[in-house]
Amino acid sequence: MSHKFENSIFLILLIYNVLWVFSCISPFQITINGIIAGSIYALIAIGFTVIYRTVGFFHFAHGIVYTAGAYLAYAVISGWLLVVGSQFLVGMWVVVIMVGIAGAGVLGVLIDRAVYYPLRKQKASNLIFLLASFGVFIFLQNLIQMIYGAQILTIRTGPVKEGHHFLGAVITDIQITILVVSIILMILLWLFIQKTKLGKAMRAVADDPVAANVVGINPERIILTSFAIGSALAGAAGILISFETNIEPTMGFSPLLKGIIACIIGGIGSIPGAVLGGFFLGLAENFGIWKISAGWKDCIAFVILIIFLLLRPSGFLGTKTEKELL
Amino acid sequence: MSNLWSNGMKRNLWFGIGVVVVVALAIVLFVTQAKKEPGEIKIGVIAPLTGDASSAGEMAKRGINLAVEEINNEGEIRGIKLVVIYEDSKGAPKDGVSAMQKLISQYRVPAVIGGIFSSVTLAIAPISEKTKTVLLSPASSNPQISDAGDYIFRVWPSDDFEGEIMANFIIKKLGLNKVAILHSTDDYGVGIMKVFTKKFGEFGGNISIVENYHEGANDFRTQLTKIKETQPPAIYIIGHYKEIAQILKQAKELGINSQFFSVSAFEVPELLELAGDAAEGVIYVTPMYDPTSEEKIIRTFVDKFQKKYRKKPGIVEAHAYDAVKVLAYAMEKGGISGIEIKNALYQIKDYPGVTGKITFDYKGDVIKPLRIKTVKNKKFIEYKE
Numbered sequence: 001m002s003h004k005f006e007n008s009i010f011l012i013l014l015i016y017n018v019l020w021v022f023s024c025i026s027p028f029q030i031t032i033n034g035i036i037a038g039s040i041y042a043l044i045a046i047g048f049t050v051i052y053r054t055v056g057f058f059h060f061a062h063g064i065v066y067t068a069g070a071y072l073a074y075a076v077i078s079g080w081l082l083v084v085g086s087q088f089l090v091g092m093w094v095v096v097i098m099v100g101i102a103g104a105g106v107l108g109v110l111i112d113r114a115v116y117y118p119l120r121k122q123k124a125s126n127l128i129f130l131l132a133s134f135g136v137f138i139f140l141q142n143l144i145q146m147i148y149g150a151q152i153l154t155i156r157t158g159p160v161k162e163g164h165h166f167l168g169a170v171i172t173d174i175q176i177t178i179l180v181v182s183i184i185l186m187i188l189l190w191l192f193i194q195k196t197k198l199g200k201a202m203r204a205v206a207d208d209p210v211a212a213n214v215v216g217i218n219p220e221r222i223i224l225t226s227f228a229i230g231s232a233l234a235g236a237a238g239i240l241i242s243f244e245t246n247i248e249p250t251m252g253f254s255p256l257l258k259g260i261i262a263c264i265i266g267g268i269g270s271i272p273g274a275v276l277g278g279f280f281l282g283l284a285e286n287f288g289i290w291k292i293s294a295g296w297k298d299c300i301a302f303v304i305l306i307i308f309l310l311l312r313p314s315g316f317l318g319t320k321t322e323k324e325l326l
Numbered sequence: 327m328s329n330l331w332s333n334g335m336k337r338n339l340w341f342g343i344g345v346v347v348v349v350a351l352a353i354v355l356f357v358t359q360a361k362k363e364p365g366e367i368k369i370g371v372i373a374p375l376t377g378d379a380s381s382a383g384e385m386a387k388r389g390i391n392l393a394v395e396e397i398n399n400e401g402e403i404r405g406i407k408l409v410v411i412y413e414d415s416k417g418a419p420k421d422g423v424s425a426m427q428k429l430i431s432q433y434r435v436p437a438v439i440g441g442i443f444s445s446v447t448l449a450i451a452p453i454s455e456k457t458k459t460v461l462l463s464p465a466s467s468n469p470q471i472s473d474a475g476d477y478i479f480r481v482w483p484s485d486d487f488e489g490e491i492m493a494n495f496i497i498k499k500l501g502l503n504k505v506a507i508l509h510s511t512d513d514y515g516v517g518i519m520k521v522f523t524k525k526f527g528e529f530g531g532n533i534s535i536v537e538n539y540h541e542g543a544n545d546f547r548t549q550l551t552k553i554k555e556t557q558p559p560a561i562y563i564i565g566h567y568k569e570i571a572q573i574l575k576q577a578k579e580l581g582i583n584s585q586f587f588s589v590s591a592f593e594v595p596e597l598l599e600l601a602g603d604a605a606e607g608v609i610y611v612t613p614m615y616d617p618t619s620e621e622k623i624i625r626t627f628v629d630k631f632q633k634k635y636r637k638k639p640g641i642v643e644a645h646a647y648d649a650v651k652v653l654a655y656a657m658e659k660g661g662i663s664g665i666e667i668k669n670a671l672y673q674i675k676d677y678p679g680v681t682g683k684i685t686f687d688y689k690g691d692v693i694k695p696l697r698i699k700t701v702k703n704k705k706f707i708e709y710k711e
Contacts, residue, residue, distance in 0.1 A: 027555065029580070033547040067697045142376075150380035152568045152600060153628055160574075160604040180539045245544035246568055250378050254542065286548045294549045295511045295538045 001205065008267075012276060012316050014023040022287040029169040030286050033233055036175050038282025039182040040237050045260030045266065046189060047233030051108075053206035054183070054219075054226040055271050061111055061136035063256025064144075065231045066109055069104040069238025070247040071144055073172055097181065104235020108227040111136055117220075137252075145249040152188035152246045178240045185236055186275060189229065193271065206269070254298075261305045267318025276316050367408040367662055369517070369653065370421055370429035372415045372440030372450065378542050379417030381596075381644060382442050382566070386464055387412070388635055389646030390439065395628070397654045405656060410650075415441050419449035426450040430457050436664045437462065437657075439649050442642070444468030444513040451478050458664040460671065464649040465642055468517040472689040477668050479690040481681065485514075488590060488611050489521030491696050493529055495611075496560055496587060499711075506558035506584070508549055508573060510565035511538050518564045518589055526581050534558045539569065546573045562587045571600035578604045585609070590696075593641045598704050609700045609709055612683035615644050627680045639687045641681075642677050648679035 023031040044066060051059045076096045084092075115132050124132075156174075163172035193199040204212040205222045213219055235256070259279060266277025281301060288300040308315060371390055373383035390410060397408050410430035411433050412423035422441050429435050430453070437460035441447045447466040454461035463471065463480040472484055496502050505526060509515035515538065523533055534556040537549040550573070553561060561577070561584045563570050569590060577586070588610040600607055614690060617628050617638055627647065631639040639647070653667070660670025677684040682694045698709040 027551055029546055033545070033551070037545055145380075150376070150384060151596065152381060154571075154600050156575075156602070158602070160578045160602055163579045165581075170580050235362075241544075245572055246380075248378075248568075250542075265450075289548050290552065293538055294410045294546075295540060297543070298540065 008317050011251060011312070015280060015316075019283050019287065022283075022290075026287060026290045027169070028143070028167050031165075031177075031283070031292050032169045032171055034286035035279065035284035036178055036282070037286060038279035039179055040241055040255065040278075041258050041262045041281050042275045042278025043182050043185065043233050043237035043240075044255055045262035045278045046186065046271055047230035047237075048169075048259050048263055049230075049274040050189075050202075050233070051226050051230035052263070054202065054223050055116070055129070057126045058133065058260070059230075060130070060133040061140065062133075062230070062234050062259070063252035064137045064140040065104050065107055065111075065234040065252075066238040066241075066255055067144060067247075067249065067252035068107050068140065069100050069235030069249065070242035071148060071238075072100045072103045073097075073239040073242045074148075074153055074155055074234070074247060083318055093177075093243075097236070100239040101232045101236050104238070105228040105232035107230020107235070109224055112223060112227040113232075141249050143251070148249065150249060152248045154246045155242050156244075161282060174243045178244065181236065181240060189233070189271070202226060258301060263302050263315075264305060264313075265315050266310050267315030270315070270317040273315055273317035280316075281284065339711055366409045367403055368409050368411055368433050368435050368655065369650075370426075370435040370438040370440070371410050371412050372425045372429070372438055372446065373412070374417035374446075375412060375414040377416040377418075380570075382417070382465070383414075385594075385640060385642040386442055386646040388631070388637075389464070389639065389643035389648075390650050392631055392634055392643075393647045393650035393654075395634075397650070401577075403654050404662070406662075408654060410622070411435065415443075415446045417443055417446065419445050422446035422450050423453065427454050430459055436460065436662055437647070437653055437667050439653065440465060441466060444471060445519060447471055447478070447480075448474060448513060451475055454478060458668075460653070460664050460667045462649050462653055462671075464646040466514075468513045469521060470513075470517070472691050473682050476690070477664065479671055479686055479692075481652065481679070481684060481692050482590075483613055483694050483696060484691050485518045486521055487696055489518050490525045491698075492562070492587060492589075492592065493522050493525035493531070495609075495698055496562075497526065497529045497531045500560075500585075502560045502585065504534050504558050505531060505560045505562050505587075506534045506553045506556055507536045507562045507564065508553060509536070509538050509563075510541050510569065512541055514566070514591070515564045522562065522564075532604065539565070541566065541569065543569065544572055546576050547580065550577050550582060554580060554582050558584055560585045560587060564589050566591050567594040567597040568600065571605070573596050573602045574604040574608065588664050590641070593699065595638055595640050598701070598706075603704075605701045605704075607701060609698060611696050612641065612699050613645075614695050614697060615680065617644070623678055624680050626651050644680050648681050648684065652679060652684055653676050670706050 048062050073096050076099050080092050115136055116129060119128060119132060163170040193203060201217045202222055202225060204217055205219060209219060262277035262281045263274050265280060266273030284304055285297050285300050290296050373386045374380050375383045394408055394410050397403065397630050402408060411429060413426050413429055415422035426438065429438055439462050440453065441450060441463060444466040447463045448468065448470055451461060451474035454477050458477060461478045465482050466480055467485045469484050469486045471478060471480060496505060507519055509519040526533060535553055537552055539546060539549060563573055563586060570588060574586065586608045588608050590612045592610040593612050623625045628639060656667050656670035656674060661667040671686055675685050685693050687693055699706055700709045
């Protein structure tokens with residue numbers, strides 16, 4: 001165990017040193033771009049991990065919760081502009097983030113209650129759960145498309161300003177918001193998992209569901225909590241990205257894949273691993289396309305995934321072997 | 327034993343009867359459907375109706391539906407009702423091919439409007455050629471489509487014209503001889519990029535960097551950072567409006583002050599909403615379509631469109647509308663079989679469409695003038711020095 005732990009630390013240091021070398025020889029802007037992209041990947045990956053740890057299957061509908069978060073933000077902002085009328089106050093952004101995160105959490109719980117709970121009652125296999133989660137993804141994506149149409153929407157309507165100059169790079173207010181909010185959410189999650197009773201119970205269920213049940217932890221309650229928290233994080237990522245880019249019903253799939261890759265790189269089931277994996281992926285993609293053509297961006301992510309699956313399937317921090325993964 | 331055998335026999339018999347009944351039903355259905363056919367002329371439409379690109383499909387659909395409604399209200403084609411059958415390409419060549427096969431084998435359409443994207447049109451062109459089905463694309467611009475076959479037409483000008491005009495304009499009119507290119511990796515983006523690069527080089531210009539992106543991407547900062555490092559006075563963005571809007575915003579945030587140029591797909595009213603003031607001053611080439619024109623034919627089109635959809639018709643809508651109208655015109659003049667439509671299309675001269683006078687050359691390419699436009703005060707206007 002400790003041998004493996006040392007190995008992981010060594011690997012992380014090695015890889016992040018390589019990234020550091022890259023950041024020294026490329027413009028600082030690329031590092032910034034990578035960190036911002038990475039923080040979104042990390043948020044999705046953490047949410048995915050929180051759910052995966054308690055239920056043990058790949059919850060693909062996580063990607064549509066991300067999309068729903070963005071559309072919720074859109075709905076709240078259009079509502080705000082109708083009711084309050086005034087343009088973009090700080091208070092509005094806070095309300096948007098709060099409502100969006102809460103709404104995404106509720107959506108996650110609803111998905112679990114409506115689809116996964118009946119399947120759990122029937123003791124369905126993990127494959128069934130996987131297919132069901134794809135079904136939920138497609139269903140909700142089409143639902144969003146029915147309500148809002150396929151066209152692209154945008155929340156940003158104000159004038160476009162040049163960002164702040166910072167060590168030769170340019171960073172915008174929105175990007176700072178993305179970074180700060182995602183770091184706050186990561187810290188809150190860490191505190192929750194480490195300090196609260198519910199968080200400890202979640203860890204217990206992740207470690208050994210049978211033993212947790214024996215000592216009186218209600219697994220259903222833990223599953224609901226995981227879905228609420230995990231989905232809230234995905235929703236937060238969706239809201240943050242909606243401040244920055246356009247939103248459309250199909251926006252969720254690619255970030256979902258990146259989030260899952262980040263999970264696997266970081267070690268599936270490990271929350272710190274998801275954070276490391278997310279930032280690593282964001283940086284690697286952006287450093288990669290600094291030297292080669294940007295059309296290869298997605299390819300870089302998948303090549304990294306394949307390298308990890310071949311050489312180190314347990315990722316940075318994972319303790320499970322590849323057999324247990326499947 | 328004998329019991330088993332007779333059971334098996336019985337089952338076989340029932341199975342046989344079942345097959346006969348199903349076949350008979352199918353024949354009856356087929357015959358009755360075939361009999362219905364003279365009551366209406368069917369044409370197919372292949373467009374992205376779901377998926378990433380469905381917004382382009384919806385635009386085309388609005389134009390097509392308006393045109394069909396008009397044709398059927400104004401005496402139909404040879405007194406026969408025109409019916410449009412939509413098939414979804416999802417913007418992907420393989421789905422386009424299955425949509426085409428379905429239209430031909432199931433509905434036996436003599437002509438198909440589509441695809442919207444060049445890659446889809448190129449993929450379905452061989453089928454249309456083999457089955458002698460006319461393919462009329464409202465919005466594909468890749469130069470390869472010119473040589474795709476006898477039955478392939480389009481009402482959107484080829485990129486060959488667009489790339490050349492832009493290269494000529496940038497270097498000879500504006501005197502800028504260094505350009506960076508950011509293009510999408512689909513057939514549309516690569517097509518224009520190649521023509522432009524070749525022509526710009528021939529005119530003595532220098533391309534500082536060529537960068538690209540996949541459609542659907544929304545983070546272009548690293549590409550823009552690379553472009554910024556080469557300090558080009560001009561940046562040519564080739565792609566579709568949603569990515570262009572995002573690129574313009576991020577470029578402005580990164581403090582890039584070069585002159586931006588773009589392509590005919592730029593003129594979509596939604597782009598101005600998405601990009602806001604970042605779209606100001608972008609110069610682009612576009613076919614002759616001006617929704618604010620005072621010409622009678624355009625006025626009636628815009629009014630009808632706005633009445634039906636409460637929206638201004640964009641350039642895709644207008645081309646889709648023209649595609650149906652010109653096809654109906656050819657059917658009226660020539661006939662309703664694939665060969666007759668094809669021959670009639672080649673004979674069309676100066677058909678008055680809302681996107682300009684339509685004439686097809688011997689490759690099925692439309693010959694239309696192009697012009698240079700720009701964005702000023704959130705409006706698409708004619709470029710003036």
